[in-house]
Amino acid sequence: MTAAFSQLPDKLKAIAEAGLYRSRRVIDAPQGINLLIDGKNCVNFCSNDYLGLANHPEVVSAFKTAVDRYGVGSGSAHLICGHSTSHHALEEELAAFTGRDRALLFSTGYMANIGVMSALLGRGDAVFEDRLNHASLLDGGLMSGARFKRYAHADVENLTVHLNKATGNKLIVTDGVFSMDGDFAPLQVLSDTAKAGAAWLMVDDAHGLGVIGEHGGGLLEYYRLNQEDVPILMGTLGKGFGTFGAFIAGSDELIETLIQKARTYIYTTALPPAVAEATRASLKIVIAENWRRDKLKKLADRFRVGAGQLGLDVVNPLDATSLNSNHITSAIQPIIIGDSQRAVAISNDLLKSGFLVSAIRPPTVPKGSARLRVTFSALHEECQVDRLLDALNKAAR
């Protein structure tokens, strides 16, 4: 009889040999565009703190004031005694911000996605997901017990084929801005398709909220989609908002259903109230400071054009002549490398030149599409983008 789990060393070795071994970097500085790694300064091009709010003085000060007032821990789950005035106020502000009846806070986006799908779907229902959806959406769909169909990326025709065969409650689920590609779901068509097929549409706009739309309302603001067009909106607070947590926004019935039935809402400790207060401060900045979005777009566009000119395999290329046109751009601008080992080697080279860019490998992205996931922050400068392009050009040769 072999001992339990004796295969672990071999499995770890296989992961390493495939160039897929994951390890953590220890960061010794607040989040920002300048990080200290192993005593060495580098410019951070892989954070999701797109607007530069994770260490914003007003956000930090709101957090500190709230800790003095409420302490650190929330004490329990929301339904026992952990739901504070801070959580409640933030929920109301998020509902107003997204133009939905109500919003409900979750401790993480991963839990929000799993909670919603498990609460709404069961055997006899059907869920349809874009192939490139975030892992938490795929897990949520699988765990729900509903029939699970993946459709080709952003391919509404392919979705419709599946949709027409389905029975029971039908839920279409998509990233808004795709987390590893930085492109956009065709939300208007998806919404029309959902309505025609008597399905609901759920959009996870983790990477669009704060970044896209005149007031940072994300892709739904940009496409002007209301609660009837997109009945379920999921947003995270750890990315553009710079804090932590997540929320679901939608109708009163949806939110009440989640409070009754979403296990990842019911059976977990509420966020610390100070995190909610910090997020309230961050939400004010998100709404008011449009310059952060403008700057972010300018930087990402500069990179899209420059990388294309260097012949790098940009996922979302942009022609220099379109620079001042009315297109949208996300903060995520990956360069496809293909081979996992090569992506890691280039990422290591970039770090030696002082740039932190993460190599994203399978199974996070499809096989053969390992990439450098370059992300921008409103706090970067144009000259840093140019220097990154320079370093990329050298490293990718």
Ligand SMILES: *Cc1c(COP(=O)(O)O)cnc(C)c1O
């Ligand atoms: C980051 C992310 C999540 C998970 O959110 P957390 O709050 O980090 O758990 C969910 N969906 C997408 C698209 C994401 O990028």
